[in-house]
Amino acid sequence: MSLYQARAQLLAKQHESGDLLVMPTVWDTFSASLAADAGFASLTIGSHPVADSIGSADGENMEFSDYLAVVQRITSAVEVPVSADVESGYGLSPQELFERVFAAGAVGVNIEDVVHKEGRRVRDRQEHADYIHGVREAADAAGVDFVINGRTDTMKLTDHFADPLAETIARIKLLEEAGARSVYPVALSTSDQVQQAVQAVTVPVNVTAHPVTAHPAGDLSALRELGVRRVSFGPLWQKWLAEVSTQQLAAWQQK
Numbered sequence: 001m002s003l004y005q006a007r008a009q010l011l012a013k014q015h016e017s018g019d020l021l022v023m024p025t026v027w028d029t030f031s032a033s034l035a036a037d038a039g040f041a042s043l044t045i046g047s048h049p050v051a052d053s054i055g056s057a058d059g060e061n062m063e064f065s066d067y068l069a070v071v072q073r074i075t076s077a078v079e080v081p082v083s084a085d086v087e088s089g090y091g092l093s094p095q096e097l098f099e100r101v102f103a104a105g106a107v108g109v110n111i112e113d114v115v116h117k118e119g120r121r122v123r124d125r126q127e128h129a130d131y132i133h134g135v136r137e138a139a140d141a142a143g144v145d146f147v148i149n150g151r152t153d154t155m156k157l158t159d160h161f162a163d164p165l166a167e168t169i170a171r172i173k174l175l176e177e178a179g180a181r182s183v184y185p186v187a188l189s190t191s192d193q194v195q196q197a198v199q200a201v202t203v204p205v206n207v208t209a210h211p212v213t214a215h216p217a218g219d220l221s222a223l224r225e226l227g228v229r230r231v232s233f234g235p236l237w238q239k240w241l242a243e244v245s246t247q248q249l250a251a252w253q254q255k
Helices: 003-016 029-037 049-051 064-077 095-102 125-141 164-178 191-200 220-224 236-250
Strands: 043-045 080-084 108-111 147-152 182-184 206-209 230-232
Touching: 003 029, 003 147, 029 043, 029 064, 043 064, 049 147, 049 236, 064 095, 064 147, 095 108, 095 125, 108 125, 125 147, 125 164, 147 164, 164 182, 164 191, 191 220
Parallel strands: 043 080, 080 108, 108 147, 147 182, 206 230
Antiparallel strands: none
């Protein structure tokens, strides 16, 4: 078994454990090493903070090869499993997406249903599930316990859906059936919404939390009580560091 196959197996076991898994969202070797040294058992790489760190912009505006170069530097710098946000897949086939991401050392991916390269087109339920199933098949064929985090942005798409929560619930159920080992209904904002998502699937539900102010539904203890089993930070850790740094550096400005 290769190093990254072993890391994939470990990440899969972490998701199957029933415990709440906090996976800080990192963007370079410095942030990744900081989080790993703090004791976190696995990490996520966020496309948004990576884009900001290299002078690009989120929304599949980076060259995928440039993004993967960052991914590879991070996965080589830490000894814990790392998952990478690949937005909607950068126009790649599921097979090529898996092969290139895994070759860069990432043992999981976050895949969303808004296709930025096509004018922010929203994939329909089955199309998104089929894409994720294709990645699942490619990973299984390679003998890799790849962890796919199936993301849906439907809670934010109030102009697309009359009942965004109902659409979200329907989608995460399909994503679990398609082979996602966790689901990520972004923008859940209340305890009731979180609880409905948790009750809809058997795999971990991922929520985005702020590293200081936590989640609208509560702190880590409250999220655990609601049944949340995966937490990431999205771009919020990087943004918080930027805010704190701006405040501190302002003191050094000559008046």
